[in-house]
Amino acid sequence: MRHLILMLPIALVACATTGSSGGNVAIETTANGQSLPGVQCVVNNYNGSWNVTTPATINVGSANGDLRIVCDKEGYRTSEMVFRPSGPLGSSVGLGVGGGGGNVGVGVGLSVPIALGSGGYPSRVTVNLNPQ
Template sequence: MRHLILLLPLALAACATTGSGGSGIAIDTAAGGQALPGANCIVSTNAGNWNVLTPATVNVGSPNGDLRVICNKSGYRTSEMVFRPSNPLGSSVGLGAGGGGGHVGVGVGLSFPIRLGGGSYPSRVTVDMNPQ
């Protein structure tokens, strides 16, 4: 029975997912409801930074921190948008095992961060640019 309890965290970790990734994010800019191509944008996450010229598609990989998009274009104010990855059930699972039955107990605590359903960034980001 003790061995079964100690193997449970490994089984839970094997079932865990780290989120969806690998799909591109379409980056667009607009002004007054009309498409505004040719803006220089910096797309960043904790995994890195990508410089793009809109319209563009960026593959940022699996969600890793906030998605930040900062865009500049001559004649327009710098605009920034920040997105937190959606993660409906992110949590940690802890498992403790200890002795009993009149014996001195020793507790073992194990914690595995598990994100059920993963997290994701939006598939399309349109940054609204305002004239100066």
């Protein structure tokens, strides 16, 4: 029992992971399959709102609500994209110890949910604009 209690923190640290995107999103714009730089875009989620000129990379923080990108350039139709954050993968680990003497057994169980990644937005977004 004493060894199990000592191993529990090590087991939990070994299984836990975090997302690595850091909230950065690269935004590019295209038209007819060609790069279209210099497009004004408004990017927002529950963390805030940002005005950018493409191509741009911005930090939108942790995934918090829908990520909305609205891009506009003279001579082109306004284009809007919405991304829902991907959910974290969940799991649970069962840890237990058993013991007893003769035909009698004693068991203790513990279920610990562990998130495998934090979920988030895509790291690269390409917004296509159509001529008017």
